Amino acid sequence: xxxxxxxxxxxxxxxxxxxxxxxxxxxxxxxxxxxxxxxxxxxxxxxxxxxxxxxxxxxxxxxxxxxxxxxxxxxxxxxxxxxxxxxxxxxxxxxxxxxxxxxxxxxxxxxxxxxxxxxxxxxxxxxxxxxxxxxxxxxxxxxxxxxxxxxxxxxxxxxxxxxxxxxxxxxxxxxxxxxxxxxxxxxxxxxxxxxxxxxxxxxxxxxxxxxxxxxxxxxxxxxxxxxxxxxxxxxxxxxxxxxxxxxxxxxxxxxxxxxxxxxxxxxxxxxxxxxxxxxxxxxxxxxxxxxxxxxxxxxxxxxxxxxxxxxxxxxxxxxxxxxxxxxxxxxxxxxxxxxxxxxxxxxxxxxxxxxxxxxxxxxxxxxxxxxxxxxxxxxxxxxxxxxxxxxxxxxxxxxxxxxxxxxxxxxxxxxxxxxxxxxxxxxxxxxxxxxxxxxxxxxxxxxxxxxxxxxxxxxxxxxxxxxxxxxxxxxxxxxxxxxxxxxxxxxxxxxxxxxxxxxxxxxxxxxxxxxxxxxxxxxxxxxxxxxxxxxxxxxxxxxxxxxxxxxxxx
Numbered sequence: 124x125x126x127x128x129x130x131x132x133x134x135x136x137x138x139x140x141x142x143x144x145x146x147x148x149x150x151x152x153x154x155x156x157x158x159x160x161x162x163x164x165x166x167x168x169x170x171x172x173x174x175x176x177x178x179x180x181x182x183x184x185x186x187x188x189x190x191x192x193x194x195x196x197x198x199x200x201x202x203x204x205x206x207x208x209x210x211x212x213x214x215x216x217x218x219x220x221x222x223x224x225x226x227x228x229x230x231x232x233x234x235x236x237x238x239x240x241x242x243x244x245x246x247x248x249x250x251x252x253x254x255x256x257x258x259x260x261x262x263x264x265x266x267x268x269x270x271x272x273x274x275x276x277x278x279x280x281x282x283x284x285x286x287x288x289x290x291x292x293x294x295x296x297x298x299x300x301x302x303x304x305x306x307x308x309x310x311x312x313x314x315x316x317x318x319x320x321x322x323x324x325x326x327x328x329x330x331x332x333x334x335x336x337x338x339x340x341x342x343x344x345x346x347x348x349x350x351x352x353x354x355x356x357x358x359x360x361x362x363x364x365x366x367x368x369x370x371x372x373x374x375x376x377x378x379x380x381x382x383x384x385x386x387x388x389x390x391x392x393x394x395x396x397x398x399x400x401x402x403x404x405x406x407x408x409x410x411x412x413x414x415x416x417x418x419x420x421x422x423x424x425x426x427x428x429x430x431x432x433x434x435x436x437x438x439x440x441x442x443x444x445x446x447x448x449x450x451x452x453x454x455x456x457x458x459x460x461x462x463x464x465x466x467x468x469x470x471x472x473x474x475x476x477x478x479x480x481x482x483x484x485x486x487x488x489x490x491x492x493x494x495x496x497x498x499x500x501x502x503x504x505x506x507x508x509x510x511x512x513x514x515x516x517x518x519x520x521x522x523x524x525x526x527x528x529x530x531x532x533x534x535x536x537x538x539x540x541x542x543x544x545x546x547x548x549x550x551x552x553x554x555x556x557x558x559x560x561x562x563x564x565x566x567x568x569x570x571x572x573x574x575x576x577x578x579x580x581x582x583x584x585x586x587x588x589x590x591x592x593x594x595x596x597x598x599x600x601x602x603x604x605x606x607x608x609x610x611x612x613x614x615x616x617x618x619x620x621x622x623x624x625x626x627x628x629x630x631x632x633x634x635x636x637x638x639x640x641x642x643x644x645x646x647x648x649x650x651x652x653x654x655x656x657x658x659x660x661x662x663x664x665x666x667x668x669x670x671x672x673x674x675x676x677x
Contacts, residue, residue: 141317142259146268148313149252152211153275155218155306156248159187159241161283166296173296176231186235189347190242191249192537193340198247199254199530200389203523204329207255208318212311214247219307226300237300250533253513254526255318262518262625263462266511270455273510274448277502280418281444284437335389338378343538345371350542354549391524394531399519402620403512406472406613407536410512412543413609414505417479418443420551420599421498427595428487439491443498450506458625464511465622469614471507476610478504483604487596504610508617518625547602555598562590 163170163183170183202210221240228234256268290298345367357363382388394400422436431439454471458464478501485494516532517525 141319145259145313145317146256146271148310148317149255150271150275151306151313152215152248152310153252153272154279155215155303155310156191156245156252157276157279158283158286159245159303160184161279162287162299166287166291166299169291170234170296171231174228174231174234176234179231179235182235183231183238185347185351186238187242187245188537188541189344190239191246192347192534192541193343194243194246195250195534195537196339196390196527196530197336198250199526199528199534200332200387202247202251202254202526202530204331204387207251207258207526208314210247211251211255211314211318214244214251215307215310215314216244218244218248219304219311220244222300222303222307226297250526250530253533254517254529257517257522257525257529259318262514264459265517265625266455266458266464266514267452268455269510269514270451270453270458273451273455273506276509277444277447277451277506281437281441284422288437330386332382332385332387332389335378335381335385338374338381339389342371342374342378343534345374346538347541347545350545353545354553389527390531390534391527394520394524394528397519399620399623400516400528400532402616403468403515404532404535406468406616407509407512407532408539409609409613409616410472410475410505410508411536411539413475413479413606413613414501414543415540416543416547416606417482417501417603418498420548424595424599425491425494428592429491439495440498442495443502446499446502447506448502450503451510454507454511458511458514462625463622464515464625465617465620468508468511468515468620469617471504471509471511472610472614472617474504474507475501476504476607476614479603479607479610483600483607485596485600487592508613514625515620518623547606550602551599555594558594558598559591562594 167183171179198210198214218241221237221242221244224240225234225237228237253269253272256265256272260268286302287296287299290296290302349364349367349371352367353359353364379392382390382392418440422440425431425436425439450471454467458467478497481497481500482494485497513529513532516528520528
């Protein structure tokens with residue numbers, strides 16, 4: 124009996140080849156989304172200059188992030204309801220349309236619209252790629268694939284600015300959009316011919332939660348704008364920021380009310396009844412705040428403090444991304460081989476806290492290699508935790524809810540990343556302005572603190588140059604220590620995760636009601652326990668346990 128089960132959960136060589144080919148296509152899809160979060164950073168100055176839209180520069184980045192964040196839970200739910208394949212094709216097609224519009228944009232307004240359209244597709248590319256793996260690979264084998272997916276984000280963080288800079292200096296910034304066309308077409312072909320999963324069949328037409336989607340879109344937009352505009356474009360106590368905060372709270376409360384009564388809620392409240400989902404989502408949000416709050420401004424600091432160019436500053440982030448990529452792959456394979464996953468994200472969060480504390484000790488005259496070592500340690504911490512958190516969330520629910528659970532966790536992580544980057548940026552700018560005003564003598568000839576660039580700072584005579592560099596150091600570096608408690612709290616939270624056995628097979632059944640669905644999931648967990656314990660029981664005991672699992676399913 125147990126031998127039959129082992130054969131049942133194995134994957135033959137032909138299936139493995141199909142999965143590898145499919146995974147390669149999904150990697151291209153994820154690369155599309157992750158690259159477009161960073162590729163414009165180097166091209167932005169040239170782009171906004173040619174389109175006469177410097178005052179709207181931030182929206183070229185914010186528009187994509189905001190639209191993709193809003194769409195994450197929408198794609199997650201629609202993928203569960205309508206099937207991953209049609210939604211993935213739709214997302215890629217929308218992203219492709221946005222890329223073409225961006226490449227042909229005659230002005231800044233059109234470019235921002237293009238970035239919104241790209242984001243409407245990009246949110247689906249990230250979520251559906253991760254959820255699609257759950258459709259074809261059991262949770263026990265999924266760790267190594269999730270680890271490689273984590274490496275894609277690490278690669279994009281460095282490759283994006285370098286590719287953007289190279290294209291801008293070469294054929295022109297419009298090719299940062301044109302390059303998406305062949306990649307999108309390749310992703311479409313891979314999805315059409317390599318993604319083969321049973322179609323989702325419903326006895327009745329599924330009811331789509333349009334009101335819930337609208338409310339979460341409004342709440343997310345208001346929340347992200349509070350973080351983006353607060354302390355920079357508007358003061359924190361301005362009517363605009365207070366009004367947006369009120370809108371975020373009111374629509375958030377209405378969203379919870381609507382979701383509690385919707386037939387097919389876009390973000391089912393039952394997700395938050397699962398301890399592992401709550402704990403990993405909170406840990407992901409805390410990690411997102413710490414990660415993006417820290418690394419978002421390191422390239423700027425390195426340019427100002429060391430005199431490196433933008434491209435060189437980007438290259439100095441390679442140690443972090445390389446360590447993150449390697450660690451993510453190694454941890455993913457270890458989870459697949461052992462089935463144990465609880466320790467890795469706890470240790471990873473602790474290492475992240477250590478890295479932040481080490482970064483808080485650097486000074487303007489610290490050796491550059493030391494900064495790279497500390498960033499590498501941060502990469503190890505992030506690589507050990509981020510993708511495993513998604514795997515744990517996926518393993519906490521039946522396959523019917525995998526897309527929704529994946530989207531929910533990524534949504535909160537993305538919101539945390541946006542808020543972390545925005546709040547740290549606002550505090551950094553405020554502290555920097557105050558420090559420069561205190562340190563620079565009026566009329567000293569150093570110019571306006573708002574107009575400093577790396578070139579201007581390096582051309583200043585002493586002692587003005589040293590004063591500016593010290594101001595940057597004092598404005599940013601101490602804030603790393605302020606983020607250490609976030610990493611420590613994430614590690615503590617993850618200690619309470621219950622290590623549920625990773626599923627060794629894919630259950631495609633879709634029961635009608637929620638309660639039987641969760642009961643069936645629990646029965647599957649019992650079956651996993653049976654497989655893990657088969658060497659400890661004789662045949663008679665094994666049959667009794669399997670009978671118990673069958674009764675639990677009923």
